[in-house]
Amino acid sequence: MSIYSVIDRKILIPLGDRLKGRNLHGAFAEALQTEWLSEDRLRELQNEKLRRLVRHCYENVPYYRRVFMERKLRPEDIQDREALAKLPVLTKQLIREHYQELCAEDIRLRPCLEGSTGGSTGTPMRFLEDLETWNKTRGLNLRGWTWAGFQVGEKLFTLAGNSLVDSKENRRKMRVKNLYDRLIMRNLKRDCTDITPEAMAEHYRAMMKYRPAGIRGYASSLYFLARYIEQNQLPVCPVKVVFTTGEKLHPKYRDKIQQVFKAPVFDAYGASDGGLTAHECAMHEGLHLGEEHCVVEIVDREGRPLPDGEIGQVLSTDLNNYAFPFLRYQLGDLAYIRKERCSCGRSHRLLGEVVGREGRAIYNKQGRPYSSIVIDNMMFRNLDIHSEESQRLYEKMDRFQIRQDSNGDLRILIKPVDAGEPLSTFEYIKDNFQTYFPESRVELLFVEEIPPLPSGKEDYCISEYTAF
Numbered sequence: 527m528s529i530y531s532v533i534d535r536k537i538l539i540p541l542g543d544r545l546k547g548r549n550l551h552g553a554f555a556e557a558l559q560t561e562w563l564s565e566d567r568l569r570e571l572q573n574e575k576l577r578r579l580v581r582h583c584y585e586n587v588p589y590y591r592r593v594f595m596e597r598k599l600r601p602e603d604i605q606d607r608e609a610l611a612k613l614p615v616l617t618k619q620l621i622r623e624h625y626q627e628l629c630a631e632d633i634r635l636r637p638c639l640e641g642s643t644g645g646s647t648g649t650p651m652r653f654l655e656d657l658e659t660w661n662k663t664r665g666l667n668l669r670g671w672t673w674a675g676f677q678v679g680e681k682l683f684t685l686a687g688n689s690l691v692d693s694k695e696n697r698r699k700m701r702v703k704n705l706y707d708r709l710i711m712r713n714l715k716r717d718c719t720d721i722t723p724e725a726m727a728e729h730y731r732a733m734m735k736y737r738p739a740g741i742r743g744y745a746s747s748l749y750f751l752a753r754y755i756e757q758n759q760l761p762v763c764p765v766k767v768v769f770t771t772g773e774k775l776h777p778k779y780r781d782k783i784q785q786v787f788k789a790p791v792f793d794a795y796g797a798s799d800g801g802l803t804a805h806e807c808a809m810h811e812g813l814h815l816g817e818e819h820c821v822v823e824i825v826d827r828e829g830r831p832l833p834d835g836e837i838g839q840v841l842s843t844d845l846n847n848y849a850f851p852f853l854r855y856q857l858g859d860l861a862y863i864r865k866e867r868c869s870c871g872r873s874h875r876l877l878g879e880v881v882g883r884e885g886r887a888i889y890n891k892q893g894r895p896y897s898s899i900v901i902d903n904m905m906f907r908n909l910d911i912h913s914e915e916s917q918r919l920y921e922k923m924d925r926f927q928i929r930q931d932s933n934g935d936l937r938i939l940i941k942p943v944d945a946g947e948p949l950s951t952f953e954y955i956k957d958n959f960q961t962y963f964p965e966s967r968v969e970l971l972f973v974e975e976i977p978p979l980p981s982g983k984e985d986y987c988i989s990e991y992t993a994f
């Protein structure tokens with residue numbers, strides 16, 4: 527371990543925690559302590575935390591108190607993760623409708639962060655992330671990095687969208703966060719919204735100048751960067767590891783990234799709404815669920831648990847979010863849990879392939895690609911997600927879907943919450959897209975329903991345009 531890594535872990539991270547009122551240092555240490563728990567001990571820890579959370583929901587969360595009454599349930603009826611199936615699934619739609627009721631009555635005692643997501647389902651939603659969830663999931667992330675031989679304090683270069691990288695406008699306002707990212711996390715972040723060759727040239731130059739030990743980002747963004755490097759026959763600085771997240775990692779993405787960066791790829795999956803984290807270990811047999819801090823179930827359309835090995839909807843129960851509890855929260859992705867345990871010896875169950883996260887690009891008529899996950903940036907571009915205006919727009923939009931036809935023209939389907947809402951409320955979205963797609967016809971229209979795809983997956987961006 528380098529001297530910087532030691533100083534970072536022992537001095538800088540605790541200092542950053544004091545500045546930001548967080549406890550990353552403690553959460554990381556705790557994550558390392560529970561890494562090798564036996565299957566029984568891990569199960570017991572998970573069940574203990576679940577029982578405590580369920581009691582809290584019953585006593586302090588109006589939404590859940592009502593759900594328990596309606597189902598004639600008592601907290602003691604839910605002793606373990608199998609019993610969770612007695613409770614209903616929590617959808618994004620339900621969160622939108624019952625936001626106030628989902629806030630714990632003792633919320634003033636619980637520091638939390640405001641979060642929002644367009645998510646991969648096209649249902650914009652806001653929620654609260656308990657600081658404990660922030661701490662614990664970040665602690666598990668740092669642990670996941672160590673599985674790839676990467677230590678905190680080593681230089682990291684990130685190329686991603688707004689789930690990992692703040693917009694330029696926001697970054698200007700957040701001096702402390704920027705300092706934290708650069709000095710403590712040593713993380714140079716770049717926005718991947720623009721993945722044109724010109725933008726790739728800049729990302730490449732920034733990366734080469736920074737000389738990171740690790741690279742992190744959306745799978746498609748890193749694939750495009752790798753392809754740019756390969757096509758231009760450019761040299762690459764020595765890199766230990768590449769971390770992908772946020773999208774499905776296609777085998778061709780993994781192969782290309784590994785081949786160009788000459789480093790292994792470690793995939794991860796996670797969501798702050800639901801407190802789920804999952805990381806690949808050096809065996810690459812699947813993604814270990816962070817089971818100390820969440821309960822993951824795979825269920826059918828009726829919310830009934832499926833046996834390991836079968837693909838279904840991913841539900842997550844966040845064991846640390848007491849401010850705004852997520853019990854059996856439907857993330858909108860499809861996945862399965864592997865029947866086999868990992869040969870590394872860790873007991874955390876393995877998430878197999880996540881089917882629901884498509885990572886591909888949509889192109890404008892000049893051939894400029896935009897990663898589909900970046901659509902979120904375009905839908906809410908120029909808006910601070912915490913601003914009142916942004917919250918107001920979130921509340922007004924029930925669902926959305928982007929459709930690009932074979933001519934490259936775009937239709938943005940919006941299902942408004944209120945059928946009487948004027949289309950002009952969302953006119954700004956059309957302007958945003960027109961900026962990125964100058965020669966395409968961009969049409970905004972209201973729809974009554976957005977049907978899911980035959981696979982059952984709810985994709986928020988569908989493109990038939992294959993001119994490039």
Ligand SMILES: [Zn+2]
Pocket residue numbers: 807808809810814868869870871872
């Ligand atoms: Zn493993």
